Amino acid sequence: MIRVENISKSFDGTPVLRDLSFEIPDGRITALLGANGAGKTSCLRIVCGLLKADAGRVLVGEADPARDPMGARRQLGVVGDREGLYERLTVREYLAAFAQMQGLSGSVLDEALQAVRDELELDTLWNRRMKGFSQGERMKVSLARALVHRPQHLILDEPTRGLDVLAVRLLRKTLLRLRAAGTTILFSSHVMPEVAELSDRVLVMAKGQIVGSGTPQELSMETGCENLEDSFVALAYGRHQLAPAEGEPA
């Protein structure tokens, strides 16, 4: 379980996260939705221990990333939205280095590498240097890196951005398999059909606060809207934004 308790964060005196609290249960896929600038990435970076909150506390399992970064990192896999890869390394070398940093060695390391190679269909990329990798290839490597140490918790910031259909399907299949195995999954996205299809629970964020949470169906009932996109607009921007644009059918 991931628990966020009363987190606040400001940049240069401007509040970005305001007394934010929520829980992410095990064995479920939770989506974090919010407008551009709502604070999703800042929130995820705090959960991962990459950014320090001004106030409040996070628990990843039993570990607080601010006080016990190594303990939290062992239980966390992270797929960020703007990360770089070490382009001179082959995929195998890169994943082996990360797995070693997580304390894996010997036959355990070899088995972990083989497992992500098979699961993420990395055979043809395995011994290639990563320079020039396409967006989809980079996503596969990022996901493999996040999963190589079999973490209980997985955090993904806009994981499908720029991916083609097959890459999205592979990601979706992987997330569903991890959910079935009990993994705690939190991802941010702007793609409503994907969120509606994949997530058990949705958190809607606006101006650094949670303004709605529940299953997509619960959010529809709460807002009286037919679909997740309209529910999101009503919660995040206000119902007046649901009025049809000029030229659109009412």
Ligand SMILES: Nc1ncnc2c1ncn2[C@@H]1O[C@H](COP(=O)(O)OP(=O)(O)OP(=O)(O)O)[C@@H](O)[C@H]1O
């Ligand atoms: N390091 C920083 N320094 C100053 N301001 C920052 C910093 N990081 C984020 N911000 C600001 O905090 C606000 C929230 O940004 P954040 O990236 O968390 O939003 P987001 O919901 O992930 O947005 P998007 O959907 O556009 O990626 C924005 O106004 C952003 O400009």
